[in-house]
Amino acid sequence: MRRFAIGDIHGGLKALQQVLDRAKVTPQDQLIFLGDYVDGWSDSANVITFLMDLAQTHNCIFIRGNHDDLVHHWLKTDEQNENWLQHGGQSSKDSYAKLNKAEIEAHKNFFSSLENYYIDQNNNLFVHAGFANMHGPQNEYEPYMVYWDRTLWEMALALDKSLNPDDLFYPKRLKLFHEIFIGHTPVTRINKTQPVNAANIWNVDTGAAFKGPLTMLNVETKEIIQSDPVHQLYPNESGRN
Template sequence: MSRKIAIGDIHGGLKALVQLLRRVDITPEDEIIFLGDYVDGWSDSANVVSYLIELAKQNTCIFIRGNHDDLVHRWLKTGELNEKWLQHGGQSSMDAYRNLTPEEKQAHIEFFQQMMNYYIDKKNRLFVHAGFTNQHGPQNEYHDTGYYWDRTLWETVLALDPKMQKSNIYYPKRLQLFKEIFIGHTPVTRIDETTPFHKAGVWNIDTGAAFMGKLSAIEVNTKEVWQSDPIYKLYPNENGRN
């Protein structure tokens, strides 16, 4: 039976991704939805992208665009440098791309260009890296950047009174639009969680792989969770984004 697997922010941790997919026991029948931020952090950013390009030839893969992916894409395509990007993992990606040929870099540029800002499946479940701000849904956003930079959706979820019913006039409209929402972007380790966190129909799958956490996957239908080892243990001589 085919499965629908959502995977959180990878941040250059190829060793963790390979380990995680082995634990999930991925088959060609499975659909894999990657929630973005494939790069910036650990030393394998370029290798992660190369690996995903090959994986997509064997599996049905959906690649959501993350904010770090957008920054690396801009740098690869135009040479655009963002100082804050360099301070938050960008330098590791620049170092990782030094060994790639021009042809390989072009393939990566095309990979980044083809990413989706969001994906809605047939069961009305939304997959997006960060969120959206328009109360009528992501299809009505005025600016693409919200999909991979917005934190207000997550902040709204955390601030919401769990006793509030959806019928309440003050219940956030954004949280009424979909059966479920799957996001990454903000590590749940910031609220002292180590596994995918669920509240108000939103699942945050970012378990801090960029820092001291693990890379996580969840089966969207059954909610079975798999995790890698803490990534810093797989890259003992590196600091990631710490």
Template sequence: MHRTLVIGDIHGGLRGLHQILERAQVTTEDKLIFLGDYVDGWSESPQVLDFLIELNNRQDCVFIRGNHDELLLDWLAGDTKNIDETMWYHHGGEATVLAYEKVTAETKRHHVNFLKTLQNYHLDGQNRLFIHAGFTNLNGIAYEYFPKLFYWDRTLWETALALDPMLSKNSPSYPRRLKLYHEIYIGHTPVTRIDQTIPVKKACIWNVDTGAAFKGPLTIMDVDSKEFWQSEPLNDLYFNEKGRN
């Protein structure tokens, strides 16, 4: 049976990725939509990219760009003028830099080519938007003035969190951004910040980042049935590492 499955932020946790694909019994008939942030955190960022490149050869995959993926691309390409290395290292970049010490120049070139192909967002035929972080333009993604906000914005999720669930969509106070798409699937801001470790729905937004970069599990979810499967907490799978903790 063909399914559309969405995957939250991986952050170098290849062991978690293997677990969720196995637990969801993913087949080559399934479409996989990855929400970005494949790297930075746990020690297997290069291996995650290798796996995703190979996975793309055997089934339908959509790869969304995350902010950490953009940082890695800039670093691999030698364009570090926009990278605050102290901040990047503190938020998982150090593990990635150390991991790439063992990676060949040829593999790095493959990874650069892959990272350049990442999409800012994916909008399907059912008006479901898949995006790493969000957008700010009230008219939607096609009108966004600052494309980097697709993978850096947090205001969309914060708006949904703060929204009174009793407020009618017909109210003039209802946020226009939350009326444009049937559903929006995001990562970027882990739901562990609101003491959750499962996908959270607020307004039309599903947040599938369940904190795999820290002490939470990695999640894969069927966007039609809303059934989801999770890995073990990543700090248990990488018990001798700190991740982004």
């Protein structure tokens, strides 16, 4: 069994289908999706439908992203946060206009079923954003922290590379897990388009919402499989640019 961590999709169904095909994914593989399935390209609702169907035949784990939580909140309440609309929400709203009531109810159930984080048998953590609690995501006082926090990744990037886990000043949060796989903060912000490893964290968000590709990372071998830059698959759209 191969295991893949899959970065932020942001409505890019064409990229998701392309990268799954390039990886030659089979039902024996485990697919761990790191969240943010929506808000960006025009296929947000179609991505959710595709993932729901995929879960019927494949071994999938779906992590909750901040944008997934925002869309779920809108579907439940019809509240339209202007900040959300300006950061990909309008594309999701438009895509859901094409679904009937029964389909929307099924999507709401999907969003409700998302996991805030996943810890595997090897003590690897899969989480959308990070965590701030020194005892791990299990102990966050506010569950939303795990799909909004950026401090874990920023800390890993700024960490003195001469430190090792036995040093007094080595961050305790990083010692809780063998490896940590995240999305949320696109590595295109540091001019990268492939997953970035800092300390024991792997950031798999390669900017699919903007001008980067969508990425699958083999958890064990660290093989990288990517789509074309997603904006090339949606040439008449702007995504979240």
